[in-house]
Amino acid sequence: MTNEQIQSCIEECMSCMLACNNCYVACLKEEDLNMMRECIRLDRECADICGFAAQAMSTGSQYMKEICQICAETCDLCATECEKHHHDHCQRCAAACSACAKACRAMIA
Amino acid sequence: MTNEQIQSCIEECMSCMLACNNCYVACLKEEDLNMMRECIRLDRECADICGFAAQAMSTGSQYMKEICQICAETCDLCATECEKHHHDHCQRCAAACSACAKACRAMIA
Amino acid sequence: MTNEQIQSCIEECMSCMLACNNCYVACLKEEDLNMMRECIRLDRECADICGFAAQAMSTGSQYMKEICQICAETCDLCATECEKHHHDHCQRCAAACSACAKACRAMIA
Amino acid sequence: MTNEQIQSCIEECMSCMLACNNCYVACLKEEDLNMMRECIRLDRECADICGFAAQAMSTGSQYMKEICQICAETCDLCATECEKHHHDHCQRCAAACSACAKACRAMIA
Numbered sequence: 001m002t003n004e005q006i007q008s009c010i011e012e013c014m015s016c017m018l019a020c021n022n023c024y025v026a027c028l029k030e031e032d033l034n035m036m037r038e039c040i041r042l043d044r045e046c047a048d049i050c051g052f053a054a055q056a057m058s059t060g061s062q063y064m065k066e067i068c069q070i071c072a073e074t075c076d077l078c079a080t081e082c083e084k085h086h087h088d089h090c091q092r093c094a095a096a097c098s099a100c101a102k103a104c105r106a107m108i109a
Numbered sequence: 110m111t112n113e114q115i116q117s118c119i120e121e122c123m124s125c126m127l128a129c130n131n132c133y134v135a136c137l138k139e140e141d142l143n144m145m146r147e148c149i150r151l152d153r154e155c156a157d158i159c160g161f162a163a164q165a166m167s168t169g170s171q172y173m174k175e176i177c178q179i180c181a182e183t184c185d186l187c188a189t190e191c192e193k194h195h196h197d198h199c200q201r202c203a204a205a206c207s208a209c210a211k212a213c214r215a216m217i218a
Numbered sequence: 219m220t221n222e223q224i225q226s227c228i229e230e231c232m233s234c235m236l237a238c239n240n241c242y243v244a245c246l247k248e249e250d251l252n253m254m255r256e257c258i259r260l261d262r263e264c265a266d267i268c269g270f271a272a273q274a275m276s277t278g279s280q281y282m283k284e285i286c287q288i289c290a291e292t293c294d295l296c297a298t299e300c301e302k303h304h305h306d307h308c309q310r311c312a313a314a315c316s317a318c319a320k321a322c323r324a325m326i327a
Numbered sequence: 328m329t330n331e332q333i334q335s336c337i338e339e340c341m342s343c344m345l346a347c348n349n350c351y352v353a354c355l356k357e358e359d360l361n362m363m364r365e366c367i368r369l370d371r372e373c374a375d376i377c378g379f380a381a382q383a384m385s386t387g388s389q390y391m392k393e394i395c396q397i398c399a400e401t402c403d404l405c406a407t408e409c410e411k412h413h414h415d416h417c418q419r420c421a422a423a424c425s426a427c428a429k430a431c432r433a434m435i436a
Contacts, residue, residue, distance in 0.1 A: 010236065014232050014272075017272075017273075017276070018228065018272075018276050021273070021276035021277045022276060024277065025276075025277060025278045028146050028149060028150055029146075033142045033143055033146065034142055034143075037137050037138075037142065040137060040149070041137055044153060044386070045386065045388055045389070047273075047276075047277075048379075048382065048383075048386075049390070051269060051272075051273060052375075052379050054232075054235075054236075054269075055235075055239065055265075055269060055375065056375075058235070058239035058240060058243075058265075059239045059242065059243060059265075059371070059372065059375075060243045061372055061375075062372070062401075062404065063376070063397045063400065063401060066393075066396075066397050067397060069393075070390045070393050070394060070397075073390065074389075074390060077389065119345065123341050123381075126381075126382075126385070127337065127381075127385050130382070130385035130386045131385060133386065134385075134386060134387045153277070154277065154279055154280070156382075156386075157270075157273065157274075157277075158281070160378060160381075160382060161266075161270050163341075163344075163345075163378075164266065164344075164348070164374075164378060165266075167344070167345050167348035167349060167352075167374075168262070168263065168266075168348045168351065168352060168374075169352045170263055170266075171292075171295065172267070172288045172291065172292060175284075175288050176288060178284075179281045179284050179285060179288075182281065183280075183281060246364050246367060246368055247364075251360045251361055252360055255356075255360065258355060258367070259355055262371060
């Protein structure tokens with residue numbers, strides 16, 4: 001992994017954290033809340049691991065690869081869930097999650 | 110503030126974080142999700158500031174008092190919301206939030 | 219406070235978190251570690267509150283102003299300490315802290 | 328994994344986070360700072376993953392096992408480093424790390 005890959009991965013993790021938190025806040029205001037349960041749960045789980053991965057990479061953690069592996073898998077789950085919903089915030093979140101998963105896997109490879 | 114007050118406040122913040130996260134997970138599974146919107150939101154907001162306050166106190170942050178002041182106020186909001194709901198997890202969360210708010214104010218005083 | 223101010227403040231908090239963590243890692247490798255004690259401590263304290271403030275703003279916390287007030291004050295302390303040292307990482311960190319403190323205060327005003 | 332194992336693991340992670348942060352603060356005040364570099368770094372890395380693991384378990388994360396695996400390995404590294412130093416805070420931290428690593432592995436098994 002190069003410094004450029006780590007830097008790019010940090011940027012994507014932070015963008016994804018913001019998109020997930022934005023989606024979480026918006027989901028909690030949706031009229032049909034019942035179908036957003038899993039989206040709410042995964043938004044926060046994904047935001048939390050993205051924030052943690054950014055911190056781990058920027059502090060030079062010895063386990064940054066393993067943490068980014070979990071981050072990539074959580075992003076996949078969150079993207080798959082968000083893609084089911086037509087809301088703009090879900091579509092934007094799905095795109096951010098996919099980009100973050102890709103950056104994590106590029107860093108790990 | 111004494112070391113005993115700080116230690117006690119750390120313990121209450123960590124207990125409160127767990128009770129809030131437990132309530133958050135259980136709220137997301139409740140049948141009538143519509144009335145749990147604010148409870149879900151405040152559970153996570155309260156869990157996050159409690160976890161941050163415990164970290165700030167245990168790392169000797171210069172702003173631990175100011176952080177615990179925000180923690181106490183967030184606990185008050187979360188306790189007031191949780192008390193509205195008859196679910197066991199909400200009642201337990203309300204009790205943990207009240208105890209945490211009290212410990213934060215004892216530490217600050 | 220406008221959405222633009224919040225968004226700008228989130229960006230500055232995340233940039234500052236990265237600069238502080240970078241300075242922290244680099245300080246721990248400096249030959250004369252003795253004079254870096256306070257810089258190491260404040261780097262992590264500042265990185266932690268910056269990360270927490272970014273999360274609080276992106277989740278729409280009711281106490282985002284109070285949290286950003288503490289963030290601004292911590293940034294001031296960290297900038298003042300970092301300015302004492304000639305290392306590039308300290309100078310870059312001081313600049314990021316000053317920018318972040320300014321963005322926090324613009325958001326609060 | 329049983330609820331009792333998860334609960335016990337959460338408790339050990341939170342105790343370990345406190346011991347690591349306590350050791351971190353104390354290390355930064357030691358006279359011979361040069362030999363504490365790695366201890367300072369690992370204390371914070373371990374405290375961070377312990378706090379994150381406690382949050383992940385209490386929010387029912389789908390990746391709690393994978394996170395606790397990283398936590399156990401980080402605890403091993405921190406325990407090995409702390410055992411090298413005769414300071415009370417290092418010895419207490421080493422014991423907390425070993426207990427936490429054991430609880431994480433019991434939860435995963």
